[in-house]
Amino acid sequence: RRESAMMMAESLTPVSALNLNNKEPPQLIIGGPQNPLTPGLLALTENSSDSEDKRMGKKKQKRRRPKEHGEDGEDRPREHPFIVTEPGEAARGKKNGLDYLFDLYEQCGKFLEQVQQLAREKGEKCPTKVTNQVFRHAKHTGAGYINKPKMRHYVHCYALHCLDIDQSNALRKVYKERGENVGAWRGACYYPLVAMARDNGWDIEGLFNRNEKLRIWYVPTKLRQLCHVEKVKFGE
Amino acid sequence: RRESAMMMAESLTPVSALNLNNKEPPQLIIGGPQNPLTPGLLALTENSSDSEDKRMGKKKQKRRRPKEHGEDGEDRPREHPFIVTEPGEAARGKKNGLDYLFDLYEQCGKFLEQVQQLAREKGEKCPTKVTNQVFRHAKHTGAGYINKPKMRHYVHCYALHCLDIDQSNALRKVYKERGENVGAWRGACYYPLVAMARDNGWDIEGLFNRNEKLRIWYVPTKLRQLCHVEKVKFGE
DNA sequence: AACCCGGGCGACCATCGGACGCTGGTGCC
DNA sequence: GGCACCAGCGTCCGATGGTCGCCCGGGTT
Numbered sequence: 001r002r003e004s005a006m007m008m009a010e011s012l013t014p015v016s017a018l019n020l021n022n023k024e025p026p027q028l029i030i031g032g033p034q035n036p037l038t039p040g041l042l043a044l045t046e047n048s049s050d051s052e053d054k055r056m057g058k059k060k061q062k063r064r065r066p067k068e069h070g071e072d073g074e075d076r077p078r079e080h081p082f083i084v085t086e087p088g089e090a091a092r093g094k095k096n097g098l099d100y101l102f103d104l105y106e107q108c109g110k111f112l113e114q115v116q117q118l119a120r121e122k123g124e125k126c127p128t129k130v131t132n133q134v135f136r137h138a139k140h141t142g143a144g145y146i147n148k149p150k151m152r153h154y155v156h157c158y159a160l161h162c163l164d165i166d167q168s169n170a171l172r173k174v175y176k177e178r179g180e181n182v183g184a185w186r187g188a189c190y191y192p193l194v195a196m197a198r199d200n201g202w203d204i205e206g207l208f209n210r211n212e213k214l215r216i217w218y219v220p221t222k223l224r225q226l227c228h229v230e231k232v233k234f235g236e
Numbered sequence: 237r238r239e240s241a242m243m244m245a246e247s248l249t250p251v252s253a254l255n256l257n258n259k260e261p262p263q264l265i266i267g268g269p270q271n272p273l274t275p276g277l278l279a280l281t282e283n284s285s286d287s288e289d290k291r292m293g294k295k296k297q298k299r300r301r302p303k304e305h306g307e308d309g310e311d312r313p314r315e316h317p318f319i320v321t322e323p324g325e326a327a328r329g330k331k332n333g334l335d336y337l338f339d340l341y342e343q344c345g346k347f348l349e350q351v352q353q354l355a356r357e358k359g360e361k362c363p364t365k366v367t368n369q370v371f372r373h374a375k376h377t378g379a380g381y382i383n384k385p386k387m388r389h390y391v392h393c394y395a396l397h398c399l400d401i402d403q404s405n406a407l408r409k410v411y412k413e414r415g416e417n418v419g420a421w422r423g424a425c426y427y428p429l430v431a432m433a434r435d436n437g438w439d440i441e442g443l444f445n446r447n448e449k450l451r452i453w454y455v456p457t458k459l460r461q462l463c464h465v466e467k468v469k470f471g472e
Numbered sequence: 473a474a475c476c477c478g479g480g481c482g483a484c485c486a487t488c489g490g491a492c493g494c495t496g497g498t499g500c501c
Numbered sequence: 502g503g504c505a506c507c508a509g510c511g512t513c514c515g516a517t518g519g520t521c522g523c524c525c526g527g528g529t530t
Binding site for chain 2: 477478479480481482483484485
C-alpha cells in the first residue's frame with residue numbers, strides 16, 4: 001500500500017544524530033528517532049562538533065581571521081535566515097521562506113545552462129553539474145546571494161521537493177505548525193528520501209539522475225551514507 | 237560515400253602543430269599538414285615548450301629534485317618505449333607494441349570496475365571514469381606499469397581503436413611501414429577522430445560516451461580543442 | 473664508447489568537491 | 502537594551518584532473 005510515502009518513512013530506522021539539537025517529541029516527528037541509533041552512524045553526523053577529534057587524518061580547521069572590518073569592497077550583508085513556511089506562504093519578519101530557497105536551486109540551474117552554453121561556444125569542457133565555476137558565474141552575474149555552502153546544505157531538501165512535491169509540502173506544513181526551526185525540518189527531509197531510495201533498489205544516485213531538475217546536483221554525502229546504513233541494516 | 241574514413245580525414249584542415257618533430261613528406265601522411273595552420277592553434281600544441289610563458293596565470297613548473305638515488309624502496313625500471321606495430325605483431329628489441337598499449341586500457345577498465353564494486357559496498361561515491369583513485373588502486377594491486385600520464389597521453393589513440401578498428405589498424409600499418417616513430421603515429425590519430433566528430437555534429441563527448449569501452453575515459457583536451465577549431469573554421 | 477633522439481612518468485599546480493565553525497543577525501524577554 | 506540561539510557563508514583542506522619537462526633507456530654511429 002502506497003498512499004503516503006511519509007508513512008513509509010516511519011518504517012525506517014531513523015538516526016538520532018540527524019535530530020540536531022534534540023528537542024523532545026520523538027514519537028511525533030516524521031521520521032524521527034524511535035529506535036536506538038546505529039553506533040557507526042554517530043560518525044555520520046555532519047557538523048556534529050561533539051566528541052574529540054573524530055576520524056584519523058581529519059584535523060580541525062584553523063580559526064578564521066576576524067575579517068578586518070571596512071577593508072575595502074562593499075561587503076554584502078548576509079541573507080536573512082530561512083524559516084519553515086508552507087507552500088505559497090510569505091515569510092514574516094526578516095526571514096526567507098522555503099519557496100524562495102527552492103527558487104534559488106532553479107536559479108542555479110539557469111546559471112548552469114549559461115555556463116554550459118558558454119563552454120560549448122568556446123569548445124571547453126562542459127559541466128553537467130553545478131560546480132564551483134557555476135557558483136562563481138552566479139556571483140559575477142549579480143546573484144551574490146547564491147553561494148556554495150548554502151546550496152549544498154539544503155540539496156536534499158530540494159531533492160524531496162523535486163521527487164515528491166506532495167510529501168515535501170506535507171512535511172513543511174507539519175514542521176511549520178509545530179514551530180520547528182529550519183534545522184529540524186532540514187533533518188527530517190532525509191527520511192522520506194531514504195525510503196524512496198529503498199524503493200529504488202538503494203540507488204539514490206540513479207534517483208537523482210533520473211530527475212530532470214535534480215540531475216545537476218551532487219548527492220550529499222550524508223544522504224548517501226544514510227542510505228548505506230539502512231541498506232546494510234535491512235539487507236537489500 | 238563512406239568507404240574509408242581515412243579518406244574523409246584528408247578533407248580536414250590539419251594543424252601542423254600536431255606534426256611534432258616536423259618530418260617532411262606532408263602530402264603522404266594521413267591527415268598530415270596540407271594547409272597553413274590556423275594561427276590560434278599554435279597555442280593548442282600540447283607540450284609545445286616553444287614561446288615564452290604562454291598564458292597569464294600559468295607559470296612554468298619547478299625543476300624536479302634529481303631523485304636521491306637508492307633512497308629506499310625498489311624503484312621500478314621504467315617501461316620499454318612503445319613502437320608502432322601492426323595488429324598482432326610483437327615488438328622487436330626492448331620495445332612494446334601497440335596491442336600491449338591498448339591492453340593497458342582494458343586493464344584500467346577492469347581496475348575501474350573493481351573500484352566501483354568496492355565503492356558500492358562501502359556506500360561511497362562511485363566513479364564513472366578512470367580517476368586518480370583507479371590509478372592508485374592499479375598501482376597497489378601490482379600493476380605498477382600503469383600510470384596516469386602514460387594512459388592520458390594515448391587516450392585518443394585508444395579512442396580510434398575503439399571507434400573504428402579498421403581505420404586504426406590501417407593507420408598503424410601505414411605508419412609502421414613508413415618507419416614513423418610513436419609520436420608521429422600518435423599525432424596522426426587525432427584526424428580521423430575529428431572527422432568522426434564532425435559526422436556526429438561535433439559532439440566528441442557524446443562519441444566517447446556512446447561507446448562502451450571509451451565511456452570511462454576523459455576526452456583529451458587537445459582533441460576537444462581540435463574539434464572546436466575545425467568546427468569554427470567550417471561552421472556546423 | 474660516445475652520442476643524441478625521444479618518450480616514460482615523477483612531480484607539480486590550479487582548481488575542485490566538500491566541510492567546519494566564526495560571526496553576527498534576529499526574536500524574545 | 503541585553504542576551505542566547507542558530508544558521509549564513511568565508512575560508513580552509515585533501516584530493517582531483519591535467520600537464521610539463523627531467524632524466525635516462527636504447528639504437529645508431
